[in-house]
Amino acid sequence: MIVKEWCSFCGECAGVCPRNLIQVREYSLVFKEDECRDCDTCIKACPINALEKED
Ligand code: SF4
Ligand code: SF4
Known part of the structure; x- marks a missing residue:
């Protein structure tokens, strides 16, 4: 992330x-990226679009 x-x-x-x-x-x-399930919930929850997924 x-x-x-x-x-x-x-x-x-x-x-x-x-x-x-x-x-x-x-x-x-x-x-804890190794346990992340890529659900994108955190990305959508950020009110100022400060999270981006790494390729
Ligand atoms: S909310 Fe974000 S950090 Fe948590 S599992 Fe989903 S994508 Fe991963
Ligand atoms: S501003 Fe930072 S701490 Fe707040 S939701 Fe966005 S990424 Fe998360």
Whole structure:
């Protein structure tokens, strides 16, 4: 997952991940990517489009 520089670390994406794979730190998001199921719920939940899937 790519986190854009305009991410505000609001935590919305972390709150909606059904597998609880996103941790919000002070100035970073930490993803447990190996367990991600590519459901895109976090991407859709971001109010400012700050998440993008890596190819
Ligand atoms: S919802 Fe968007 S702005 Fe908020 S922490 Fe997640 S990526 Fe950042
Ligand atoms: S794509 Fe789905 S499983 Fe993966 S981090 Fe986002 S919400 Fe969680």
